[in-house]
Amino acid sequence: MNDRGEKFSPVLPKAQEAHPTHPLERIRGHLRSSLGLFLKGSYDFVGVSRHAIPKLPFVRRRELYNVRDPEVIREILVKRYREFPKGEMMERMMRKLSGYSIFVSNGEAWERHRRIVDQAFDNAGVRNVFGLMRDAADASIARLSADAGTGREIAIDAEMTHFAGDVIFRTIFSEPMSSDDARRIFSAFDAFQAIAFAQGMIGLVGVPIHWLWSNRRARRMAREIRDVLNGPLQRRLKAVREGRPVPTNDILSVLMTAEDPVTRTKFEGEELLDQIAMLFLAGHETSAAGLAWALYCLAHRLDTQVEMRAEARAVLGDRQPEFSDMKRLEKTRDVFREVLRLYPPIAYLSRDTEKPERLGDQEVPCGSPVVVPIWLMHRHTGYWQDANDFQPDRFTRPETREAQRCAYMPFSMGARVCVGAAFAMQEATLVLAEILRRFEIRPVAGHEPEPVSRLTVRSENGIRIFLDRPR
Numbered sequence: 001m002n003d004r005g006e007k008f009s010p011v012l013p014k015a016q017e018a019h020p021t022h023p024l025e026r027i028r029g030h031l032r033s034s035l036g037l038f039l040k041g042s043y044d045f046v047g048v049s050r051h052a053i054p055k056l057p058f059v060r061r062r063e064l065y066n067v068r069d070p071e072v073i074r075e076i077l078v079k080r081y082r083e084f085p086k087g088e089m090m091e092r093m094m095r096k097l098s099g100y101s102i103f104v105s106n107g108e109a110w111e112r113h114r115r116i117v118d119q120a121f122d123n124a125g126v127r128n129v130f131g132l133m134r135d136a137a138d139a140s141i142a143r144l145s146a147d148a149g150t151g152r153e154i155a156i157d158a159e160m161t162h163f164a165g166d167v168i169f170r171t172i173f174s175e176p177m178s179s180d181d182a183r184r185i186f187s188a189f190d191a192f193q194a195i196a197f198a199q200g201m202i203g204l205v206g207v208p209i210h211w212l213w214s215n216r217r218a219r220r221m222a223r224e225i226r227d228v229l230n231g232p233l234q235r236r237l238k239a240v241r242e243g244r245p246v247p248t249n250d251i252l253s254v255l256m257t258a259e260d261p262v263t264r265t266k267f268e269g270e271e272l273l274d275q276i277a278m279l280f281l282a283g284h285e286t287s288a289a290g291l292a293w294a295l296y297c298l299a300h301r302l303d304t305q306v307e308m309r310a311e312a313r314a315v316l317g318d319r320q321p322e323f324s325d326m327k328r329l330e331k332t333r334d335v336f337r338e339v340l341r342l343y344p345p346i347a348y349l350s351r352d353t354e355k356p357e358r359l360g361d362q363e364v365p366c367g368s369p370v371v372v373p374i375w376l377m378h379r380h381t382g383y384w385q386d387a388n389d390f391q392p393d394r395f396t397r398p399e400t401r402e403a404q405r406c407a408y409m410p411f412s413m414g415a416r417v418c419v420g421a422a423f424a425m426q427e428a429t430l431v432l433a434e435i436l437r438r439f440e441i442r443p444v445a446g447h448e449p450e451p452v453s454r455l456t457v458r459s460e461n462g463i464r465i466f467l468d469r470p471r
């Protein structure tokens with residue numbers, strides 16, 4: 001509830017009363033959305049719970065451990081992260097698209113990947129790409145302007161996917177993404193994401209995923225995405241070989257030249273394309289999901305829009321935004337932080353145990369999947385007041401400090417924290433300020449998004465809004 005007594009509880013996933021008892025029904029439910037793992041009534045539990053994974057005949061029974069104790073979460077993600085590696089399943093799913101790259105690798109390979117990729121996303125890296133991000137925001141505003149004030153509904157989830165894809169394309173390659181490339185890559189990625197998620201769930205119940213017919217299609221989609229990304233990569237490599245001038249401030253320039261200080265090696269050949277494919281995927285889908293939910297929430301809170309517009313106009317006036325403006329757009333950042341709490345683009349983190357472990361009061365066998373349910377922690381009634389309400393100003397209240405420490409992790413935490421967190425906050429602050437200073441957002445009557453989680457938390461039936469010029 002804000003000062004004027006306005007309150008908005010954004011939409012929840014369809015009722016999750018209880019798990020269906022039939023294993024096939026349960027698998028079907030999880031294939032639709034893994035938010036089904038989070039039952040109604042599990043938003044106030046602190047501890048580690050154990051859940052039987054539905055299984056097929058002749059397959060070893062396994063159990064999944066759901067961790068909702070902040071101390072145990074810290075143990076897994078921060079203190080002993082090496083002993084809780086990312087699972088093999090995820091790696092097998094992503095290998096077709098992005099090889100053994102930073103998001104899925106473990107051990108020394110991951111440490112080397114991270115030491116190189118960090119060099120592209122440090123403070124200087126994020127500042128260097130600001131101008132390229134702003135070009136993508138300008139292009140998005142131009143597309144939105146064509147529909148604003150016309151009374152036409154806008155599919156804002158599709159537009160935010162285009163925007164976030166364009167941001168990552170431009171900041172990697174210093175080139176805009178052509179409409180043709182945008183179409184090819186998004187439709188291939190849509191199909192790839194659906195297959196990868198389904199394979200992950202099917203793999204969990206013990207079906208070897210290399211048996212699945214969908215592998216051929218997944219490989220075809222992955223090739224399509226890699227082809228689009230390989231075009232500008234090969235152009236850049238050719239320019240370097242021919243001694244022509246090339247951009248020196250984009251992500252590709254760092255990834256091509258950065259050396260790992262430990263092994264004295266660089267990314268080259270196929271490995272360079274693998275890492276680019278991974279950054280493209282991790283960098284656009286998550287931001288796009290968060291931004292679409294932000295615009296849905298804002299459509300229902302005119303008062304927050306008025307405050308954001310006042311902030312954007314006070315900080316930016318009529319000029320174009322600069323890097324130094326971003327830290328002054330505090331309200332805008334708090335709005336996005338609150339949206340990431342309510343709709344964390346990655347709803348849960350998954351790790352495997354490498355040896356028998358004791359987590360909380362559970363004895364966990366070697367090779368068990370351990371899940372950190374970001375979604376549940378972010379709406380946990382023990383940590384958050386009015387947990388399901390959209391209240392961006394909660395981040396300015398002292399009582400939120402404890403909740404933030406224990407139960408807020410949209411970018412994960414510890415050594416494997418999101419490498420692009422500062423980049424994502426910058427792109428979201430920029431585009432939200434740009435949209436809010438120009439447009440008023442209205443909801444579409446009768447349209448209620450339905451949150452589902454596959455690789456990211458999206459709306460099953462899209463997110464639609466109207467844009468008007470502010471009165």
Ligand code: HEM
Pocket residue numbers: 102103104114168278279282283284286287290340344345346349350409410411412415416417418419420421423424
């Ligand atoms: C709102 C936007 C974003 C959210 C909510 C988000 C969230 C996350 C989360 C939760 C993880 C940990 C996953 C896990 O451990 O299983 C992660 C990892 C990662 N993210 Fe992000 N991300 C966002 C944007 C980005 C962007 C813009 C980039 C790059 C341009 C990026 C690149 C990565 C990479 C490479 C990793 C793997 C890091 C590692 O394992 O060392 N992300 N992200």
